[in-house]
Amino acid sequence: MNQFRFSRRPDIGDKVRVSFEFFPPKTDEMEARLWDTVTRLEPLKPKFVSVTYGAGGSTRERTARTVKRILNETTLTPAAHMTCVDAARHEVDAVVREFAEMGVKRFVALRGDPAAGVGTAYRPHPDGYANGAELVGALKDAGDFDISVSAYPEKHPESPDFATDFDMLKRKADNGATRAITQFFFDNDLYERYVEKARRAGIYIPIVPGILPVHNFTQVANFSARCGALVPAWLAERFEGLHNDPQTHALVASAVAAEQVLDLVERGVSDFHFYTMNRADLVFAICHMIGIRSHEAEAAGSAAA
Numbered sequence: 001m002n003q004f005r006f007s008r009r010p011d012i013g014d015k016v017r018v019s020f021e022f023f024p025p026k027t028d029e030m031e032a033r034l035w036d037t038v039t040r041l042e043p044l045k046p047k048f049v050s051v052t053y054g055a056g057g058s059t060r061e062r063t064a065r066t067v068k069r070i071l072n073e074t075t076l077t078p079a080a081h082m083t084c085v086d087a088a089r090h091e092v093d094a095v096v097r098e099f100a101e102m103g104v105k106r107f108v109a110l111r112g113d114p115a116a117g118v119g120t121a122y123r124p125h126p127d128g129y130a131n132g133a134e135l136v137g138a139l140k141d142a143g144d145f146d147i148s149v150s151a152y153p154e155k156h157p158e159s160p161d162f163a164t165d166f167d168m169l170k171r172k173a174d175n176g177a178t179r180a181i182t183q184f185f186f187d188n189d190l191y192e193r194y195v196e197k198a199r200r201a202g203i204y205i206p207i208v209p210g211i212l213p214v215h216n217f218t219q220v221a222n223f224s225a226r227c228g229a230l231v232p233a234w235l236a237e238r239f240e241g242l243h244n245d246p247q248t249h250a251l252v253a254s255a256v257a258a259e260q261v262l263d264l265v266e267r268g269v270s271d272f273h274f275y276t277m278n279r280a281d282l283v284f285a286i287c288h289m290i291g292i293r294s295h296e297a298e299a300a301g302s303a304a305a
């Protein structure tokens, strides 16, 4: 066994870049938790932090408020998620203008899930953007924005096959997407194969792995089933029996995510997007292991040495 395979090389932190995803809070309590998280993660100097957008614009106000607060009260660069669901083009364009006037320069452009729920057929608004690619085109016309889009290493559940998926991803790249961020996955081989196939399909934008630290295995397993992500048997085994043991669950989750990220670093991946679920601890620990550290932590380390 090579126990040092994943040991931190001093140079790794210089090469690896991270971004963090948050969702807009619903209650005062959730808001307080989000800001604790933002404050804890800010010193790690992520490339950007993104804020999700609820189906049909249901979080429009909250997303805007969260993005504005990040702009006004932190040194972070926010990226606003946008979806096409249940909105006419002029409505989507108005939201984009609102964000741009606020100072937003980055977007995550998505079609969004069907308004009737995941698993039902998606019907574009009759005057709306039909998919992520059309939204990317509109954003590109509206300004010189940095645009992230989605990618699905295990295929989007609505896609009949990978070819249809790559066709959509290529259209998004051709329309001006800067990078793709993947749906979360737990099998790095799937990701590696997906990137290879994307390159063969003529898609050359960076495909950044989306990493989901498993805060609650039961919830992740349910969500994975809905969005078509595989939960490998080994992962289920790791969390077996930990339902009522949050402390051990968190330790195992940290080990699992660190193992995944460090393996991807070994495979040459340098950018990671973390689905934080508005919680800092696991993400902070994983970043520490890949050499992404706050100046305070580094300074304390040097003082002690």
Ligand code: FAD
Binding pocket: 051, 052, 053, 054, 055, 081, 082, 083, 108, 109, 110, 111, 112, 113, 114, 130, 131, 132, 133, 149, 150, 151, 156, 158, 159, 160, 164, 165, 166, 168, 169, 181, 182, 183, 184, 210
């Ligand atoms: P698209 O890129 O437009 O399409 C996805 C795939 O669906 C395509 O590859 C294509 O193969 C297939 N497809 C699309 N249209 C058709 C069609 N007409 N016929 C056949 N196949 C078709 N959801 C939210 O509501 N808010 C968010 O903030 C949000 N953030 C996300 C961030 C990331 C990084 C990711 C990966 C997903 C996010 N989602 C979010 C979920 C996303 O909205 C759903 O996965 C949605 O079902 C698809 O949106 P998309 O932009 O990926 O779609």
